[in-house]
Amino acid sequence: MGTAPGLLLATGQVLPVSSVHRLARTSTLVRLVMDAEGQVLDMGRKVRLATPAQRRAIYARYATCWVDGCPLPATRCQIDHADNWSTGGLTDLQLLGPACQFHNRDRYQHPDRYTRHKTGKDRWAFTYHPARTRRLRV
Numbered sequence: 001m002g003t004a005p006g007l008l009l010a011t012g013q014v015l016p017v018s019s020v021h022r023l024a025r026t027s028t029l030v031r032l033v034m035d036a037e038g039q040v041l042d043m044g045r046k047v048r049l050a051t052p053a054q055r056r057a058i059y060a061r062y063a064t065c066w067v068d069g070c071p072l073p074a075t076r077c078q079i080d081h082a083d084n085w086s087t088g089g090l091t092d093l094q095l096l097g098p099a100c101q102f103h104n105r106d107r108y109q110h111p112d113r114y115t116r117h118k119t120g121k122d123r124w125a126f127t128y129h130p131a132r133t134r135r136l137r138v
């Protein structure tokens, strides 16, 4: 197997493989997935907020809030994580979508009231299930 040198993107410096291995052991590595124009689409766990390129891709994929029946245009929504970021969700394009402020907060506070289903190859939607109303006994 050949031992091609590594390229340090930050500086343009070519490094010997031994240095690449040392950096891999001692640095925080970030997995980045980019589109054809070099825009970052997957950020993994490194950051919580969507990048501008991710936002553009989400607006192209979704017309409205990703909760069924919610008419708020995607461009007026917050970017939501399909899997809650605070419990390990990834900031990856295929797991991001638009949620209006109400649904973003409500889904975070009451995850049991929502079920997720696929609506396309990389698209999701959530169905809201109202909480059972408690009957007052008199």
Ligand SMILES: [Zn+2]
Residues within 6 Å of the ligand: 065, 066, 067, 070, 071, 072, 099, 100, 101, 102, 103
């Ligand atoms: Zn909504």
